Amino acid sequence: MKHKLIRLAAAAGLVAALVTAPAALAASPATGLTPAAVDAYLDRTMESTGLPGMSVVVTHKGKVVHAGGYGRQSGGEPVTERTPMRVASVSKSFTAMAVMTLVDDGRISLDEPVAGRLPEFRMADRRAAGITVRQLLNQTSGLSDTTVDIGATRAATSLAGYVSALGTGTLAADPGTRWEYCNVNYDVAARLVEVASGRRFGDYMKQRVFGPLGMTGSAVGDRVVRPSEGFNSVYGAWVARPEMPGFRDGGGGGVVTNAADMGRWLISQTGGGRQLVTPGSLRTMHTPSAVRDYGMGWGEESVGGARMLVHSGNLFTYTAVEAIAPDTGYGFAVMTNGAALYDDTYDVLTGLVAMSRGGTPDVPGGGRQGFELVLGLIALAAAGLGVLGVLRSRRWASRRAGSPAWRIGLRLAPSLLPVALLAVYPLLISFLMNGRTVTWEQLTYFAAPMTITFAVAAVAGVVTAATRLARLRSVGSAR
Template identity: 85%
Template sequence: MKHELIRPAAAGLVTALVTALVVPLVTAPAARAASPAPGLTPAAVEAYLDRTMESTGLPGMSVVVTHRGEIVHAGGYGREPDGEPVTERTPMRVASVSKSFTAMAVMTLVDDGRISLDEPVAGRLPEFRMADRRAAGITVRHLLNQTSGLSDTTVDIGATQEAPSLAGYVSALGTGTLAADPGTRGEYCNVNYDVAARLVEVVSGQSFGDYMERRVFGPLGMTGSAVGDRVVRPSEGFNSMYGAWVARREMPGFRDGGGGGVVTNAADMGRWLISQTGDGRRLVTPESLRTMHTPSAVGDYGMGWVEENVDGTRLLVHSGNLFTYTAVEAIVPDTGYGFAVMTNSAALHDDTYDVLTGLVAMSRGGTPDAPGGDRQMFELVLGLVALAAAGLGVLGALRSRRWAARRAGNPAWRVGLRLAPSLLPVALFAVYPWSISFISNGRTVTWEQLTYFAAPLTITLAVAAVAGTVTAATRLARLRSVVSTR
């Protein structure tokens, strides 16, 4: 939900930042298969997931695999923060996977003739007024296709997160502008789906959560699913801290909207995936389902689904990331398979997509290796860098007298140049949130957010910055002492 662009950006910075830290301190569905692939039997899936839990070290994971109208496998693995075992009924926050559910809610209203995809949103929502005249041209279709022009860079995301309701959320957009004319460019933004959820409320006359239960969850028999915190235990998820999992409460924020508010479980997700492949209970017409699965004219985003190609297999996928939860869902239109992988954890490396692609390979008759190791390797490198930075900081302080003696007669500008490498980690740490925000297409990133999934990187940068500060400060103090005694 909040950090789907933040986490990949942070992970992408690891290698570059590691290099910068050490040196300065020294200096439409087609025909489907008639039966599951031979490699995708319940026993094979179970064995693969058991190996995955061992290789990834994930604290808890739930998975479901469907084929046409059947659930091939649904299960839970590992534990919750309170020690309870994860099962196929364990509630999981699925973050932005919620968008496919929100799109479905809107499409039920379209099928009922109560709203049109191409009508302006502002005509239905009196509180939807922005400091940009172009906002009046945003249609329902634009919201669901992520082509409205709404952007994290041009609206006050902080104000929306403090809203007490969807109505207040939409009102908080009043000072915002658009990044592009509606319909001309695709840009992923949670605001689109939270506005869509408010639209569901106004048109239906019910709260978004109640409408979802009545028209989406209820008809599919998803009895363990809800919007918001209704079915979640007080304990939350985990963050990886240099390879060790630490229990954390999910970061506060607006969780009652359509952009990322759904809580569900593996058993319920099986029912959902079956409906998305056009089997089982139908919530909308086949035409509406195809519309949801079809990318827009200006991007690869449909309506709560993204079209991807994985090793020659066309998938419809959506992932979701919170600060202590991770999820991904996918359907394969050509074969009728569906997959969902959910974890009660978040780290710099996301294992859920790797697990998903392994299951997809099995559905094609492949025998993939269990994923794992990337998170541990990332964090091992960061841990070693933190230790090296601390050691080099101590070494720099111990050798500060010798450094000062060599530069006692140098002009100030030359001394500054000599100190600059030690202060580079300080500068990197100072711009850390800004740099992640910049790489994340302008999403606002706070220090608090960076203490969750990115904690190992944040701590490593902080240690390097402290070491650089200590080195520079002791060198300056020694230099002043040497100069004053001459």
């Protein structure tokens, strides 16, 4: 879960040499997780990361240790603990909770086939009839971005339409045999909530999850609680942009919330405050499946050496991460209104976890700036080489006049390599993200610096090759 967009750029080989060591706080005894210490750490973090805005909450057992906002919104307003934030896939833990309330009510069974409840859930694969509710929540259903029409689901206007759009899809594995992260699992689960409860998913979440916990600033979708525009980082500069359009009323990533509300949620998840389900159901949500260390909207990870239950979320202009420590009762949520190739939220979380265990945190920062500096230098170098190639094209052509066509083609190939890479760019990134579908439009958001760099290199290559061929033709005619 934590290996998000930063790994993408590194795997592409563009910034492999850039791993920036975080700057440490001034040497002093660990201050502990007091409100003042958390606030001081987050102030330093905002300065070092250059994030546009961030909201954070830390809880311990039944109490909020600290909830606060830092930085600005796109309109210039300050971020506070009440500022609405899109939390993307952090929504999955909320969706799992909605399902479990219905399980506790006896209206859903975790091991019943989903198709028996959803008449529109019919796929071009007989195995889909055996997918259970538990397998959806554990992400072991066999559903995969590589085998369903993701474009059709994004065009849906309702959860019923979303599920119907899966009709031409198949499964990547037998249900229950393999774990694969796929948003479709939780959007189908959200439709199951609608059918079992007789209410719209957003309404059910408000009445049975948000409402009882007092999460008055939270909703599914952005019509009731509307966040401001988020930001993308473009060569180090934050640019305000509207979130990419798409279906956001589902269970995979539709929740909008704030730090104050997330405090109530984390307290409940660690067994304090108002409880929405039985202790046994809460344990079920937190328990990994037999296939992978992922439960129901929570993944088991080591954060700074501590065993945690974690889930991160990435949209195209917002990022978030939540975590709970079963052994200490601490809970954490970090949300930002920016998205880039390097995601700082996990680093901020790691520092907070270190403080909760009496350690001295490292102050994150430099990763995003470093990645994008390298990409910017590559773009400048590509543009410079393109100019140089044009200026030297006459000399290049005169040396190769009369050469066989195949030899000329070999000489031009290096200039055209960036064009070939640009042509397969979305496919390459999809492969690096374990087969998850990535489109050209998406690559103009969080990956904008990398996309621009690829494009500059490709244009430089095309111009260089075209100029050389034109000069070669001119030299040939003169002879």
